[in-house]
Amino acid sequence: MNTRSNPKDLGAGILYLAFGAAAIWLAHGNPIGTADDMGPSYFPVMMGLVLIVVGLISTVRSFLVEGEPIGAIALKPLAFVVGSTCLFAWAVPRLGAPIALLLLLFASAAASRQFRLNALTVAVLGGLVAAAVLIFIRGLGIPMPLLGTYFDG
Missing domain, CATH: 1.10.287 (Helix Hairpins)
Structure with a gap:
């Protein structure tokens, strides 16, 4: 066995x-x-x-349960997803949550081979950012800045 x-x-x-x-x-x-x-x-x-x-x-x-062996690690998608998370952590205090979320979503979506930047993609990204801001920052009170230090003057 x-x-x-x-x-x-x-x-x-x-x-x-x-x-x-x-x-x-x-x-x-x-x-x-x-x-x-x-x-x-x-x-x-x-x-x-x-x-x-x-x-x-x-x-x-x-x-x-029988299964397939582990294949090669997809380095490009892994780098995009991990990199987008690090970019988000860096960007939140400096650029604010909405811009940081937009960067996170855009960079992590770019990891997919099917990702295409078009009007629908922009609309979905904007909707996700708006929903996240409304739910997490406004609704739940998560302490994340809407505008970062780069916009303080």
Whole structure:
């Protein structure tokens, strides 16, 4: 019997387990609270537990279901997605959330072979930025600047 019949699921399971454990470990110094009175660690710990459960399921599945071997890593899309996340983190304080979100969405979408810049793409990107600003900054009160330090004068 092949003990690693699905290396993709095994790799994904290990990543989920690692990220879940890291989330819980990073949140360990703050109070968790309860579902009615959430502390600062509540969400990271709950998400960490969900990731661990998914990781366990994926790892067990890797030994039960046949799968294809892991292929070559697509470096261009990986670089675009990781780079867009780093660009977003850099841009939020300097350019503000709307511009940073636009850069994030545009750069990560460019990782796809099917990405085309046209009127529909621009409209969708604008709609996503507007929705994110309304939901996260205005609705939930996430402390992100609408205008960054580059626009302060």
